[in-house]
Amino acid sequence: MTDSAVMLKAGISFHERGNLDQANACYQSALEADPECADAWYLCGRLAMDAGLLEDAEPLLLRSIELAPKIANYPLALGTLRAQLGQSEAAKACYENALALNPSLHQAYLGLARLEFGEGRYDEARALVVPLLSLPDAEREQAEALVGECTFATDSLAQLLGWWATASGVPFDSGKVLHVGCGPQTLASFPELASAGQWAELRLDIDPSVRPDLIGTMTDMSAVESGAVKLVYSSHNIEHLQDHEVPLALAEFFRVLMPGGVAIVRVPDIQAVCEMVAQDRLYDTAYISPAGPIAPIDMLFGLRRAIEKGNYYMRHTTGFTATTLAWRLKEAGFRFAFVRRLPGFELSAVAFRASSEGEGAVTQ
Structure with missing residues (x-):
């Protein structure tokens, strides 16, 4: 084994363990031993990407392609980089180049599909990845x-639940x-869910005046047995928690769901x-809401009219973007977490618990 190969092997070991400084030192030593080593240039580019140094990564990956133009993983990495930089057309060209070199490179199909999805071409994205559903691995x-x-x-909640029923094997x-934090409402306030199946509703709230079936908090739903429900529905509740309490509440949502359940x-x-x-x-x-006009200050800190009347449960003490809500749900253990930005200053998330212990959360 050459000196360059020895240093690359050591660098990869450090890289896989997240020790980027040591990995970089090894890769640089490999390049000193063999400046024409395409793998070393490629790995330096991947390391720069992992470190968030996207602009620095591009010339490194281009050099690897120049030295070894027939290796499909090199344009694949460049495509991923250009997608992260928002260069959709350039990324597409890289993925297509990678597939021309290796037509079975599944990550290139996934990359192309993500580009189509990001541009709202959902049917095209779906067509690219459906053939990959027969694979036995993370792809x-x-x-x-x-x-x-x-x-x-693109579809209704009923169709989404139908997709999940097929994927999970749970009808x-x-x-x-x-129904967590139900207030005075029932599922009739969410007709898209109410019409999606025959549901038995169990209402939980901290406020006894709304006459819930169970009185309790989102962070301690011990009145509900683990795995007791198929669906958890929570509308405009977790923003009332302190930020450090959000993981506790989402862990409770996860706990009370049966395997394959949905939040x-x-x-x-x-x-x-x-x-x-x-x-x-x-x-x-x-x-304008049923409670009257809503201003940004109400969405940031809670409904002023209700708080003024002494209903301090209405205070808001944390907040979410689409990205952070998905991250919180996946952190709680959900296999998939999809978030959509709706008109009316609202995020709608649907999160799916794995149907078996062997299925973990998926990086999306």
Whole structure:
């Protein structure tokens, strides 16, 4: 084994363990031993990407392609980099180049599908990854997640639950729903869910005046047995928690769901709210709700009218963007977590618990 190969092997070991400085030192030593080593240039580029140094990664990957133009993984990595830089057409060309070199390179199909998805071409994205659903590995998991996201973006909740019933083997035409933080509402307030199956509703709230079936908090739902419900529905609740309590609440959502269960979570879209605030419109009416006009200040800190009357449960103490809500749900253990930005300053998330112990959360 050459000196360059020895240093590359050591560098890869450090890289896989997240020790980027040591990995970089090894890769640089490999290049000193053999400046024409395409793998070393490639690995330096991947390391720069992992370190968030996207602009630095591009010339390194280009050099690897120059030295070894027939290796498909090199344009694949360059395509991933250009996609991260928002260069969709250049990324597409790289993925197509990678597939011309290796037509069975599944990650290139996934990359192309993500580009199609990002541009709203959901049918095209789905067509690219459906053939990957027969694979037995993590690439199948990523393909399944993308098919689910396409369904979430284009179809009804009933169709999304139908997709999950097929993927998980758990039927979703009936079952028990835990309505968390229900207030005075029932599932009739969410007709898309109410009409998606025959549901037995169990209402839980901290406020006894709304006459819930169970009195309790989102962070301690010990009155509900583990795995007791098929669906959890929470509309505009977790923003009332302290930020450090959010993982506790989502862990409780996860716990009470049966394997293959689904959580539906809705919260204010704090990114959209802040766009109004950035326009100096903190007190302007954003929309009209059943409770009256709602301004950005109400979505940031809680409904002023209710708080003024002493209902301190209405205070908001944390917030979410689409990215952070998906991250929180996956952190809680959900296999998939899809989030959509809705009109009216709202995020709608649907998160899916794996149907068996061997299925973990998927990086999407």
